[in-house]
Amino acid sequence: MIPFSLLPEPALMSFGKRFKGLGKRVSNSFPYLRVNLVQANMSYKPEEYCTGVITATIINFFVIAALILLLTKVNGTLDPLFAAALATLIAVFSFSMGMMHPAAKAKKRIRQIDDHLIPAIRQMYIEVKSGVTLFEGMKSIGRGYGGVSEEFAKITKSIEVGIPETNALNQASSRNPSARFRRVVWQISNSLVVGSDIANTLKELVDNMTQERMSDIKKYGAELNPFIMMYMMFAIVLPSLGISLMNVMLSFVNIPIPKIFFPIALFGLAGFQLFFLGFVSSKRPSVE
Structure with missing residues (x-):
C-alpha cells in the first residue's frame, strides 16, 4: 500500500x-x-x-x-x-x-521478528530434542510467534513443494531484514550441510540470543537516565519556568503575550510527550 x-x-x-x-x-x-x-x-x-x-x-x-x-x-x-x-x-x-x-x-518487521525469536527457537529446540524432525519442528512454530511464524510458514511451504531445506532456508535469509533471524537460519542451514546435531545448534542459538537480550536490557536501563533528564528539561522545567520568565521579561517592555501562544504551547507540549513516549517505547527491548 x-x-x-x-x-x-x-x-x-x-x-x-x-x-x-x-x-x-x-x-x-x-x-x-x-x-x-x-x-x-x-x-x-x-x-x-x-x-x-x-x-x-x-x-x-x-x-x-x-x-x-x-x-x-x-x-x-x-x-x-x-x-x-x-x-x-x-x-x-x-x-x-x-x-x-x-x-x-522493514525496521518494524525486525522488531516483530526479534520479539518472538527466542521463544520460537526454544520451542523448536524442545521439539527436535524430543525426536521430532527439523521440518516438523519448523512447522510447529508456523503459528503463534508473529513474524517468526510467518517466515517459518513460508519455509515449510517451500519445502513441501519440493525445494530442498537448505535452499528454502537461504531464500528466507535473503528476504528477511532481521540480522538475528538471518543468523539463526544460516546456522541451521550450515548444520544441515555439515551434518552436525541440529538440537545442539538450536540450544546454542537460544543461549546466545538470551545473553544478547540480557545485554540489551542492561543497555536500555543505562540509557534511561539521560532520557529522564531530557524529559524533565523539555516537558517540565522549560514549559513552567520558561513561560513564567518570558511573561516577566515581556511585562517590563510592555509587550503582551498573544492569546494564541498558550494553546500552541499546550499542543506542542502534548506532541512532545507523545513523541517522547513513542521514542522510549521503541527503544525498549522485548522481555518475552
Whole structure:
C-alpha cells in the first residue's frame, strides 16, 4: 500500500501510468529501495513504488491547494501564493515519508521478528530434542510467534513443494531484514550441510540470543537516565519556568503575550510527550 494516498491503490496505479518514466528515473536515485521493499514484504518493483509515491504526491498537492484556496476564499482572505507554498510543503513531506516507508516498515518487521525469536527457537529446540524432525519442528512454530511464524510458514511451504531445506532456508535469509533471524537460519542451514546435531545448534542459538537480550536490557536501563533528564528539561522545567520568565521579561517592555501562544504551547507540549513516549517505547527491548 502506498502511504498518504488519497486514492485506492488500483485507481492510483492506473492514473500513475503516465508518470512511469519519471518513477523509473527516481528509483535509480534510491539504490537500496529494492532491498527495503523485499525486506518490508511489499510486492512492488522499485519503479512501480516510486511511480505510486510520485502520483500520490501530485494528487495530494492539488487537493491540499484546492482545499486551502476554498477555505481562504470563504474567510475572505484568498491567497494563492500561501496555498501553493503550504501545498508544496505538504507534498514534499508526503513524498519524503513515502520513500522512507519501506525502510521504516522493514525496521518494524525486525522488531516483530526479534520479539518472538527466542521463544520460537526454544520451542523448536524442545521439539527436535524430543525426536521430532527439523521440518516438523519448523512447522510447529508456523503459528503463534508473529513474524517468526510467518517466515517459518513460508519455509515449510517451500519445502513441501519440493525445494530442498537448505535452499528454502537461504531464500528466507535473503528476504528477511532481521540480522538475528538471518543468523539463526544460516546456522541451521550450515548444520544441515555439515551434518552436525541440529538440537545442539538450536540450544546454542537460544543461549546466545538470551545473553544478547540480557545485554540489551542492561543497555536500555543505562540509557534511561539521560532520557529522564531530557524529559524533565523539555516537558517540565522549560514549559513552567520558561513561560513564567518570558511573561516577566515581556511585562517590563510592555509587550503582551498573544492569546494564541498558550494553546500552541499546550499542543506542542502534548506532541512532545507523545513523541517522547513513542521514542522510549521503541527503544525498549522485548522481555518475552
